[in-house]
Amino acid sequence: MQAAATVSAPAKRPRGRPRKTADERADGNRRRIVLRHAARLFRRKGFDATSTRDIAAAAGMQSGSPFYHFKSKQALLFAVMEEGMRTALQQQREAMARAGMETLEPAAQLRLLVRNHFENLFGAGNDYVPVMLYEQRSISRAQQAALAELKGAYEGDWEPVLRALHASGRLRADVKLARLMIFGALNWSVQWFDRRGAATLDDLADAALALFLSEAP
Amino acid sequence: MQAAATVSAPAKRPRGRPRKTADERADGNRRRIVLRHAARLFRRKGFDATSTRDIAAAAGMQSGSPFYHFKSKQALLFAVMEEGMRTALQQQREAMARAGMETLEPAAQLRLLVRNHFENLFGAGNDYVPVMLYEQRSISRAQQAALAELKGAYEGDWEPVLRALHASGRLRADVKLARLMIFGALNWSVQWFDRRGAATLDDLADAALALFLSEAP
DNA sequence: CCTACCGATCGGTAGG
DNA sequence: CCTACCGATCGGTAGG
Known part of the structure; x- marks a missing residue:
């Protein structure tokens, strides 16, 4: 035997x-x-x-x-996305706390959020957020709804910043459309940005701020 | 018989x-x-x-x-993309000619290009360009290179406009990064814009222009 | 977590 | 362009 x-x-x-x-x-x-x-x-x-x-x-x-x-490939995808959103939100909250968000002027607040968002897209091991951004189609409605809560919280942190910038005249566009287009500009960078290239994440953040904001009065 | x-x-x-x-x-x-x-x-x-x-x-x-x-599913995808880029470029050239591009000031030129780009994304039957934008991964390197020529021509039409706006101080960001981010803001709208909603393509174009350009001096 | 496997689907083709 | 079909791959599972 x-x-x-x-x-x-x-x-x-x-x-x-x-x-x-x-x-x-x-x-x-x-x-x-x-x-x-x-x-x-x-x-x-x-x-x-x-x-x-x-x-x-x-x-x-x-x-x-x-x-x-x-339990399924789709459940695995959803887990990746949820992990991405949870971590991204946590990173954002920590970055805000670390910098003393409320002590900054609005333009510096936006720069912080933008810079941190690039980190969430391109930081080491941060593959979860890009997957979340580009694979929405492959999860169910219910799963999309579950993620929408986390996304709402993430975007919600940007809202007062954008409103303050709008009020001061440095952000001229409608706040809601501005938010959508700003995230578009940032998220699309996944398609073209290469960390091995000349531009750094700071360069990206600088360009984004210069693009979105009018000169300070 | x-x-x-x-x-x-x-x-x-x-x-x-x-x-x-x-x-x-x-x-x-x-x-x-x-x-x-x-x-x-x-x-x-x-x-x-x-x-x-x-x-x-x-x-x-x-x-x-x-x-x-x-001859293959991939060849079909490539044909869709090529059709999309050819038509988009043609539409852009026609829109420029129709409006008398060289008679417009730079801000109006950008608005024309932006508005037309939204048409290429959301116009009736214009499914080809969004497919081209979001399915790059699924074609071969050689096919990507073939499309890059057409894309270069399309983006090339924007270049002098952005440079003029940069020179006049209305576009503050680096021109190359600005172009990439502007296209990102526009292309990402495929993810969220709904023609049945309240906003029109003109609203989008207005918001985009307000977002990217500083006030005229 | 592995072994061994199933049913379904898919891109593609020969021959007409 | 249809008919009839093939080989490969894939998500998923029973049983251990």
Whole structure:
């Protein structure tokens, strides 16, 4: 029996499997490993073009294993997006607190928000937000509604800033449309910005502020 | 023989097939019909989520028939994009000529370009440009390069306008980054703008101009 | 979390 | 442009 078992179970790992880093071996966060690799792949190739097998392989698992952690591919996508929005909102709140938001003048407040938003789009490991921005179509209405709350909170932090700038004449456009277009200008940078290029995130923030705001009186 | 032919070819169309409009029946443009429905579906559902069977059904054909007109699904996508860019560029050139571009001052020139760009995004039947904007990932490098020429021509028309506005102080940001962000603000509207809503394309153009330009001196 | 597998769908094609 | 079809891939699952 023992001999038979030894023969039928060679107990050798397949060769091609990615080695696990120390961080990944720490147990309890296998789910997070799946989440992180899913975010990376969804960002790079898109949701539909990424198979759950791709994700499993990147996470060093067998093809069916992601479904132990997430009940469907769509649920995994939603988890990526929710993680993205939660983290982004938290980062924004922390950045505001760190800088003493209420002590800043409106233009400096906007610069802070813009600069931090670029960080959320391009910071190391920040693949979650771009996925959230560009894969809305692939989640259900109910999931979209759930995310809308977090997005509302995130955008809500911008509202008083934009209103103050509008009141002072430095933001000439209608506040609501301005907000939509500002986020468009920022979010679209995912399409063209390359961290290896000459421009820095500070350059981007400078250009954005110069673009949106009239000269101080 | 005649009788036999009659029996073996009942000549009745299957029931579920969409009826063809007079326009669609005119022969020679079956290819265009496929192209148009592909653009519509690619825009609504995305490239990967649209099957060639969806397209065939929408065009009133059998599942294999799109491949008579296009050698692959990707070639069909590229044809949609190329059609989009060609038409958009042509529309832009015509709008410029119609308005007597060189007689306008720079701010009015920008407004013309912006307003026309919104038309290219939201005009009736203009599904091609949004597909081009949002499905870049799904075409090959070579195809991207081919489109880059047309995009270069389209954006090139904006360049002198932005430079003039920069020189006069009404556009404060760096011209290159400003162009990228302006297109971002406009292109992102595909994500949120609803023609059935209160805002019109003119409202959008007004807001964009107010957002990007400082007050005239 | 792995093994082994299923049913469905999909892009594409030969031949007419 | 239709008919009939193929091979591959994919999301997902039962059972351990």
